[in-house]
Amino acid sequence: MQIIFILEQVLNGLLIGAFYLLIALGLSLIFSLGGIVNLAHGAFFALGAYLTVALAPEIGFGGAFVVAPVLVGILGLVIERFLLRRFYRADPILGLLLTFGLAMVAEQTMRMVFGAAPVPFSIPQELRGQVLIGDFIYSRYRLLILGVAVVAVFGLWLLLTRTAFGRVVRAGVQDPDMVAALGISLKPYMSAVVAIAVGLAALAGVMTAPITGVHPAMGAEILTFAFVVVVIGGLGSFWGVVAAAFIVGVVRGLAAYFYPPATEASVYLLMVLVLLLRPRGLFGERIQKFE
Amino acid sequence: MSVTRRGFVAASAIGLAAPSISYAQSDVIRIGHLTPRTGFLGPLGEYAVQAATLAGEEINAAGGINGKRLELLMEDSVNPxxxxxxxxxxxxxDRVAAxxxxxxxxxxLAxxxxxxxxxxxxxNTGANSDALRGSDCQRFMFHVEGQNSMYVKTVGRALVEGGLIRGxxxxxxxxxxAFGHDxxxxARRFLTDNGGTVGGEDLIPTDLTDFSPFLLKIRQARPDLVVANLAGAQITNFLKQYSEFGLRxxxxxxxxxxxxxxxxxQGNFLGTWPVMWHHQIQSPSAQGFVRAFTAKFNRPPENQAWxxxxAVKLMAQAMTATRGTDGPKIVEYFEGEGRVDILKTREGYFRKSDHQLMQEAYAITALPANEVRNRWDIFRASAPxxxxxxxxDAIAATAEENSCTFR
Known part of the structure; x- marks a missing residue:
């Protein structure tokens, strides 16, 4: 009987992992191409959730699902054009300070506009309910999250591997100087990558608004997890991040089952372990410009 | 006339220093307000800050304390x-008086x-742990917030009556x-004393947002009652996800x-919970507070705001009564166990033995979804x-349960 319970936690962990992926992939992309550790990534996630709460009464949850990530993506374009772009070749610490500052400004702005207390939001009536598979109960809404995450991740993978756009981005990650020598400017690609990455974070925010408290600090909470996933997965590796997200989800679920106080700590322990054995992360590639 | 840079710097330095000159020690009384305004307790801290601000304004509008203006200094306490x-x-x-x-x-405790x-x-306006009124009690600390024992005994009575504890x-x-462990x-003592058993116990990290692993565990355990000893943002997440998973x-x-x-x-609040105060209490002072707070901040106050x-009002009252800000004298004043209006039906008093405010409490029960009329009135409260x-003191910890020796 116990083995079924453990299996339940493993499956649940995989689902949670898919959700982490939406945030971690964007974080990894921005770092791989621009060399910027985007500490403001969580703020875009929170903004997605708040926009959902604000827009849903007007255009419905479905409308917010489309509009909120687009709006946040556009905001990402603006921030990339006027702020991030100045720091690609600068000392990494400057980019870190910039995005850290952005995150603080964003969190405080949300606190001033929406208040510190969580703003109420529920799962839309038509998406409520549970699914029973044998003895395994699951929330219908979470299965929907899984579907959205899988489609988004697969779409991103297609974009990066099967299109001309993706080839330039991947080349830019490996050797930006060679790309420049070939007469291709990476600037518009970087803008697009930032817009897509923060749009994905906002999409995760939209999906999470109905099931967790929507409050200003929600971005900071999720960001640490996304970082751990990127570090475990290894920089520059798409599938590394995917694998890491699922591993993190499962480890967390098993910790909750066997030793609940370590539910969150288990993930950091895993990171320490991976870094000791494989300092580059599970599937980290050797990236010339970071050596 | 030309303004030199050096002159400008000197002038602004004087300008910056000016406030501290005009608010000299003699004509203001300062009270320091500390509460978490960020992190998982931040949502409550915001109510605390708004309510303290309101109390300060009302005190100054009524002429201050002993003819002096009350100045509230407010800071985010962040962590211990x-x-x-x-x-x-x-x-x-800052030489605060309290x-x-x-x-x-x-x-x-720090x-x-x-x-x-x-x-x-x-x-203390929001820390519940019994230890603060027991093994860690301090002569200069008083508690407006109810202690854990009061919360447990209040909601416990409702649960015993509902047949959810015995057997x-x-x-x-x-x-x-600290709060949860205490x-x-x-809670364990109350449950076993009343003939109940504890089938499962999980400690939940304070930064946890996803309860799904625990909801699956609860479903496997099939308990007769789920007990939430949670705090801050955890409670919101738990309520949303418990109703998402449709557990019964x-x-x-x-x-x-x-x-x-x-x-x-909407539709996510469920269960029975204890509160020290709620916005539907029908005493004149309670409703006066609800009106003033709602007018100023556009939402009704809740227990933390109360x-x-x-607390700010009681401090002003004590300073007026003792004609000064002397700490030991105020301790003596509160230890006199004089009855004071605490915005409830019955007056309360600070118990001398552990400095806990003796007061009424309430068990509130979530209204069924079809009876909810607005965002705020989502529960029905028990009689006090x-x-x-x-x-x-019938709901407070007894001396045997929690004894305090002041240092």
Whole structure:
């Protein structure tokens, strides 16, 4: 009987992992191409959730699902054009300070506009309910999250591997100087990558608004997890991040089952372990410009 | 006339220094307000700050304290280390006459150690742990906030009457820090004393947002009652996800804040919970506070707002009665156990033996979705506990359960 319970936690962990992926992939992309550790990534996630709460009464949850990530993506374009772009070749610490500052400004702005207390939001009536598979109960809404995450991740993978756009981005990650020598400017690609990455974070925010408290600090909470996933997965590796997200989800679920106080700590322990054995992360590639 | 850069710098330095000259020690009384304004307790801290501000404005509008203007200095206490450092700065640099506030039990203890050394009063408005009124009690710390035992006994009475304790098996989720550990101990004692058993106990990290692994565990355990000893943002997340997973086991909490249920959203609030105060109490002073707060901040106050509002008012009252700001004299005043209006039906008093405010409490039960008329009135409250014929300390911890020796 116990083995079924453990299996339940493993499956649940995989689902949670898919959700982490939406945030971690964007974080990894921005770092791989621009060399910027985007500490403001969580703020875009929170903004997605708040926009959902604000827009849903007007255009419905479905409308917010489309509009909120687009709006946040556009905001990402603006921030990339006027702020991030100045720091690609600068000392990494400057980019870190910039995005850290952005995150603080964003969190405080949300606190001033929406208040510190969580703003109420529920799962839309038509998406409520549970699914029973044998003895395994699951929330219908979470299965929907899984579907959205899988489609988004697969779409991103297609974009990066099967299109001309993706080839330039991947080349830019490996050797930006060679790309420049070939007469291709990476600037518009970087803008697009930032817009897509923060749009994905906002999409995760939209999906999470109905099931967790929507409050200003929600971005900071999720960001640490996304970082751990990127570090475990290894920089520059798409599938590394995917694998890491699922591993993190499962480890967390098993910790909750066997030793609940370590539910969150288990993930950091895993990171320490991976870094000791494989300092580059599970599937980290050797990236010339970071050596 | 030309303005040199040096002259400009000197002028602005004088300008910056001016406020501290005009607010000299003699014509203002300063009270320091410390509470977590960020992090998982931040949502409550915001209510605390708004309510303390309102109380300060009302006091000054009525002529201040002993003819002096009341000035509230407000800071984010963040965590025990920062809270303790800020309390020290309040006392040593800003010369505050008292400190009011806090929600986190660990930070409250750190502040208490500072005020006891400095002989300045600390009125705790949000930290629940019994240890603060027992093994860790301090002569200069008083508690407007109810202790864990009061919360447990209040909601416990409702649960016993509802037949959810005797012979029943409960599953407890507990916030993994000072408050939760203390509450778990008190809750376990209550459950076993009343013929219940504890079937499962999980300690939940304070930064956990996804409860799904625990909801699956609860479903496997099939308890008769789910007990939530959670805190802050945890409560909102728990409520939302418990209703998402559609579990049917009755839910009761031994610790609670109304703001977190308001933040969960329509159809997500469920179960029975204890509160020290709620906005539907029909005493004149309570409704006066509800009106003033709602007019100023566009939302009704909840239990945390009540605590900080009351604490600032009680400090002003004590300073007026003792004609000064002398710490030991105010301690003596409160220890006199004089009855005061605490915005409830019955007046309350600070119990001399552990400095806990003796007061009524309430069990609230979530209204069924079809009876909810607006965002705020989402529950039905019990009659005040203890009842009108019982002594006020009937729900507080007894000396045997929690004994205090002041240092």
């Amino acid at each position: 280390q920062t809270g303790s450092a800020k309390a020290e700065r309040f006392v040593q640099r 400190i009011v506030g806090e929600i986190n039990s660990a930070t409250a 502040i208490a150690q500072v005020v006891n050394r400095e002989r300045v009063l600390f009125l 029943k098996r409960s599953y407890a989720l507990t916030a993994d820090y 509450l778990l101990r008190v 086991f009755p839910v009761a909490g031994f610790g609670f804040d109304t703001a977190l249920a308001w933040g969960a959203g 605590g900080d509002y009351l 506990m203890p009842g009108p014929n019982e002594p006020l």
